[in-house]
Amino acid sequence: MDWAKDSLERLESTREERLSSKPPKLSTGEAEKLLYEYHPDYSGMQRSIRVGPNASNEKFPHELADILEADSQLPLDFEPSTDVETDVLILGGGGAGAATAIALEGAGFNVHLATKLRLGDSNTVMAEGGIQASLGKGDSARRHFADAYVGGHGENGSSLLRVLCENSADTIHWLGKLGCMLDRNEDGTFRLRSGGGTSIPRVLACKDYTGLEIMRVLKDAVLLSSTQTLEEHAAIELLDDGEGQVTGAVLWDRNKGGLITVSARAVILATGGSGQLRFQGFPTSNHLGAMGDGLVLAYRQGCKLVNADSHQYHPSGTAYPESMAGQLVTESIRSAGAQVVNAQGERFTGEMVLRDTLAAAIIREVSENRGVKTHSGRVGVWLDTPLIDLKNGNGTIRRQFPGIVHRFERYKIDLAKQPILIYPTLHYQNGGIQIDEDGRTEVKGLWASGEVTGGIHGTNRLMGNSLLDITVFGQRAAKSVQNNLPSRRPVTLTRLREFREKLKGLHGRKAILSPQLFPALTGMKISFEKKTEPLENNFSSTSSFSLDPPDPFSQ
């Protein structure tokens, strides 16, 4: 990183002194002012929408408002006619969808899980830092609640948050039974770390691969269950019975082309977040499919969205190298001792303040010219990672954060020796579909769980509460569906027709269709035409001829 030589030298010259320094204190009033002046949620790049249950009340980021006011991808002449009949249809193949499917196993239902990408390709698998559970000495579900409530600025739905906190220990146990290996101390107890806004160490982890560990275990459990998985099947629209009950969905088979009508007695939306909408041009730590699909589908059915103007900009997104822009650098690396330092080599805030506050502080530093600029034009501040080994002994960072070390190694950046450049990255959808404590939406037949829902985390989620959210509420939605499964009703597009009528009166809408499914910058195309089978496929399916060499070990 020769291009930043001067600034790096300044940083190194202050390291010794910073090692034992206390971070600058921030009063509640100062933190609020910082948010108001610099956090992207308050930038004024929001507008109200003119249709649906949230019409003219709240404001939404422009990019989200545009897709909520957009027309459906479904052709006008499409008429649903059942191709697949199932009891429960889960939409989404991340942690929430998988947890729901696993919890439904044994209930005797026919369960289908449809996912736009492959099972497990999700934000869950990308989560690094950990999962909160009140297992420490002196900790309790109440204390967990108090932390998350203050962290969420009191905008949390109290009863939802209480459910989240009260179920943490059981959920960790559940994950353990499925085979998750979370890091332990030598005495066999779970290793607990602090996160921003936790008043006591409460974050359990599997190195810096916690989401990967949880997702691959959940994925295997789904594959071992009777759930029928429909990979690369994107949900295009929800179906209803004409009397306000959701009764299924229209899916697009990305591989074969064509639309499939699924009739279901219950639908569970677990479609995740919307980071790839890249509000205000921010980079994102989210996976390719995080396009807010579920918000659009539920909104057309009349589901209210809560706190949908609130998004989490994770303070430590990668700003250099360019090809990694936006990728997550876990918060626990700060908890382990890495400091956030500006171009002058100064600490400007505590590293473990709330995520929104730290993100705003970084944006302030940069906008007041105390940031570092890359040759690609990105800006950021330093995350002084060598401090971790200085504080805890050589090899600590490599041992505790193998994922991040591995990713930067490729660019010859050794985190034990040099700092990395960070800038806030669009990370999490704080708000979403309104649900009750059992994952029920306001619309009969429709449940939701995970990042697509809103209310639990208020307007700022604490580290480690989303992996807990998906597992707790994924299971609760399953239980609720099991106890309240509606009878089968007809599949119609009544709600969509009504929505389309309302759109007719709206002028100045963007000429886009939604859900958009994939980020515009990828150029991925949506076509419902049935693809013709390639010749080779026909060939191999009608004969036993194989190009593979014979297996010498068979028989």
Place this chain on the structure above:
Amino acid sequence: METFEIKVAGKPIRARSGETVIHALWNAGMPELIKTGCVGGVCGACTVTVRSPNGKINGTDLACMCPVEEGMEVFPCSVDAVPTIASEPNPSADKLRVAYPTLDRCTKCGSCTASCPMSIPVMDSVLRMRSDQLNEVADDFTTCINCGLCRFVCEDGVLPHVMGMWVRRSIGSSRESAKNNTLEVASEQIELEWKYLLDGDSTLRMKHAQQFRENGEIES
């Protein structure tokens, strides 16, 4: 910005120095050539083989993590999922053999280790599976993203990635629950604390929550 030509699935495209293969494909309008998932190196969807003209890189990679290089050729190689097998309590090499008879097929060629985008010592770990060092195996596979490249390159049909996961799940589910200390609190006290946190208007609730964070108790 410096641009140059690379080939993906035989198709020439212009790429910009400093971007990954996936970003180059997006920019060239050919996003569907390689299956893509997380774009962050952990889902394992975008497995490819890579050949560079100077012979420097020749092998497998994740397209979303692979920076472009002038003249490189990239070939998509999606790896199909292998059916998973239920874990066993208190796993051993013998139980692993029953679940995956392919274990003993390994001829120690080392292709799997060379193919791993996460730098896992796959072959060594397969040998550790044979000799019943399963805790070490679980550790080796901590960073496994299940992309399946090790299986893809294996001439002998060993299935290292799913075996590694089987070992991890089996060990994980056989572990005793951790005995972390939580306070034993009487249920009346618990209800009192919830009341303290949940009752009143938003200002009072915030005040109580802030107070409760200090030591986890109601201020006396």
